[in-house]
Amino acid sequence: MSGNSVPGQGAAPRRSPEALPPRSKLAITASRVTAAISRRAGKGSGSVIGGKLALRLAPDLLAQLSVGLQVVLISGTNGKTTTTRLVAEAMRAAGPVVSNALGANMPAGITSALAGAGDEARYGVIEVDEKYLAGVARDSDPVAIALLNLSRDQLDRAAETRMLAEKWREGLRGRDAIVVANADDPLIVWAASSSKDVLWVAAGQTWQEDSWSCPQCGGVMQRPGDDWFCSQCDFRRPSPTWSLAGDQMVDPDGRIWPLHLQLPGRANRANAVTAAAIASLFGVPVEAALERMKHVTAVAGRYDVVDYMGRKLRLLLAKNPAGWVETFSLINPPPTPVILSVNALDADGKDTSWIWDVDFTQLAGRPLFVLGQRRLDLAVRLEVAGLQFQVFETAAQAVAACPPGQIEVIANYTAFQQLRKTIKEAAQA
CATH class of the missing domain: 3.90.190.20 (Mur ligase, C-terminal domain)
Known part of the structure; x- marks a missing residue:
């Protein structure tokens, strides 16, 4: 696949849960019952515990449930949940969407979300925890993957950011998915550069303390203005196709679009640019995507x-x-x-x-x-x-x-x- 376009026709039909193997249908039923019990007991939505049980009964259930869906995966240290919500809203202009919109972003939560989708679902917009991205990409066969940013997080159990970038780089190597990547984060550029087809977005990088050394050679990164490059090798910022410019978005044709979001802050404007870029791959006009995104006021309680x-x-x-x-x-x-x-x-x-x-x-x-x-x-x-x-x-x-x-x-x-x-x-x- 090349040229930053997603085929709109010819995808396999959405597999109905009724068409799944008996063991998989049992796993879905057990997941729903377990989740319902968890909710009644006041233990939360039950999506994670239900998904864990389902995957124990049918380890390949995530792959089975992805058949017939055009899947978008969204990962990064910050902004995953909000970007997923914005992408899902924009994509609904093209057809029914299933999404793990509340942030259950490990395989169990993702499986639970897909298991709850109706037969009419056409798109799967899925937030993925950074550590699980490569595995979920393998199982769900996505048509697009968004890489937002990488910075230190949960230091006692998360990999060092350079190691995580390398894990992504190897996990995405050779995949047909279009990768929508933040051109302003050197770690993201390094991770995405092994992919066949990359759409670069200038989404900004306020926090730069985790990317002062070159992930390619270890040299010192230079950061003149909005640009960056390694002082010791040829690794440098790619030219973006989409960009955030203050309160406005610039699309690939150079058109300028005001961003009238109800979600506050520069980071959410950057999330919206990434979401518009993803939606455009599926034929959603920019105007339609922005109109739908501006009605999002809160995400899983954030900004309430x-x-x-x-x-x-x-x-x-x-x-x-x-x-x-x-x-x-x-x-x-x-x-x-x-x-x-x-x-x-x-x-x-x-x-x-x-x-x-x-x-x-x-x-x-x-x-x-x-x-x-x-x-x-x-x-x-x-x-x-x-x-x-x-x-x-x-x-x-x-x-x-x-x-x-x-x-x-x-x-x-x-x-x-x-x-x-x-x-x-x-x-x-």
Whole structure:
């Protein structure tokens, strides 16, 4: 495949669940029953545990469920869930879509999402955890793969970024999928360069601390302006076909499109450019894609403004240094109060040393309130940064102490989920 185009006709028909082998049908039924039990027990959506059981009963179920779907895979350290939601919305202009829109992005969650798709589904828009991308690509035979960015995350159990880039590079080598890749991230360019067909997007890279050495030769990267190149070999930034230019998008024909998103920030504008580029591969006009994306207001609770204890709280998720730096650019200026919450549970990674790479001085002038399982670790970091803050054990205590006005809440993964649960329970009381 070449020329950055996806064939629109001739795909195999979507395989109905009724046409699957008996063992696979049993696996789907067991998955749905298990997920329903999990939901009734208040343990979440049940998609992961249901998917795990299904794959144990039918290890090739993911591949079977992908037959007849035109699959798009989306991976990267930050922005996967939001980009997946934007791509799914844009792709619905072309036909029915199945997606793991809530972020269950390992094989079990992906299998569960596909198992719930109806026969009419034409496209599969799938978020994939970075460590599983090569395997899911092998099983799902995607027609397009989006590579967003790579930076340090979950340091106690994730591979070093250069190693992960190399794993992607080898896993994608020789595949027919069109790779839509961020031209501004050297690690992404290195990972994508083994692919047959790459569509380069200038999506930006605010966080550059993980890509100062050349992944090809180890030399020092030079970064004049928006460009980058290795000082010791021929590795350099490719010319993008799509690009983000401030609040606007430039398409391959040089046309400029204003980005009227309800999702805030530069990172989400970059996500929208990537989503528009992907949708265009399937024949979705740019105007139609942008019109659908502008109606997305929140993604799995991210960016929601909620009522709690008579106050308005905006919920922002940030899981690693790159994510926190982007999030700081979204919050309202001083003296807006900010609640910070950090956990170190399994889903977060138990190593919190990453907080020392975050420039918390950007929060100066705002009243700060610290929560979470690792609130004392965060308090030490803020003390060293010379910031004034208060530490609390509960969200209710922190909100009660906040001065008037909307409150910005920034939390990592499990802290974010716990806060959402607390707010939901308070609303139902």
